[in-house]
Amino acid sequence: MSLAHPALHTAPDLYILVRYHPSSDRPNYCRALCEFVDPDDQRKGDGLAVYMSPFDAHLDAAFMTAPGRQYHSIHAADFDPRELIQDNAGILHYFLHCGWAASDGKLVMRKSCGLAAIYGLESICVDSGSMDAIDLKISDTELSRYNQIRDRARVRKGEHFGFAVTMLLLSSGTQSSQL
Template sequence: MFALVTFVPKPGAPDHARVMCYPTPDGDAMLTYLSPFDAWIEAAYSSKPGKPYRVIDASTFDPREMVSDLGGRLNVGLHLGWAAFDGKLLAKPSGELVGYMALQTLAVAPADMEDIEFTLNAENRKSVDNFHEKAGLFAYSESLEASTNWGEHRLDQEVALAMQNVPATCKASYADINQIAVYDLEGKQWHFVALADLGDKTPS
């Protein structure tokens, strides 16, 4: 899995980084992505002057601060797709797209703090498979696997093409979400799945 970080240097810790999170009732959830492609889209829309986000392998991030704050737990938000309304991607007033995620909580023992394995639980694996099946992307896992080998130049190209192919965006509210969108890396087009066909997940 992949995550987004931005550097927040501290005295004596010039490499200190902050991971992108989403607030939940049970504490902040570290956002993760199945492929660097969706993480790259998030980074492109969320980066600001002086606060660029970069994509990393989630397992390389040191989450001990978050785990300590949550008493030995790590909340993880798994990006499933992009929130949409009637064939249009939802956009925040800032222009950022609205992600759609599934939540899971990992129990992290002190001895495992530096070796956390980010894997899907059975429920979220089923949600991911179901979502892509309803989108007609039956070979999605092969496409995601291939994208993990792309360099920055290829990712920049693919994200630029994907955003050119977006039918439209709209500044609707969360209450208006009625679809979840996913980009087909092979067919180079967006697919929209009715929210009613999916379980209750969380917009981010």
């Protein structure tokens, strides 16, 4: 997957995480953060993790980054998903990031790395004739679901729970829970 051709059009603006993996023949090659559609059956393919909030994308990039594996947040429209779609037999699976899991006021960490996220999985079929202009539009139903999840996570005084917990973690140096 490369950063170059604007094949992906999103509404609203979406963000993804990428890590650069260049080679001599593909200097702009990168890998996007993906999740298995079905962790028990990896043959079902990968889904692209997408974020509506640039803050959420940056925060996730910070928690996902490890030595030799640095993630960057970019606009999804700057990413070329055609290789991912071809690998998934003409389907673009995507996980709309809605927030993070928390327990006892602490963000939950995955055993592997990063924060345990709450996602909604969607898929769109992309025929070979549409590969140069792929439209990923978050439906009104998805937007409503996203907003309901975010609204339910708010704490008193209108602060976003994830933001409030993150600020507490950053200011106090408290460790997140491990799964």
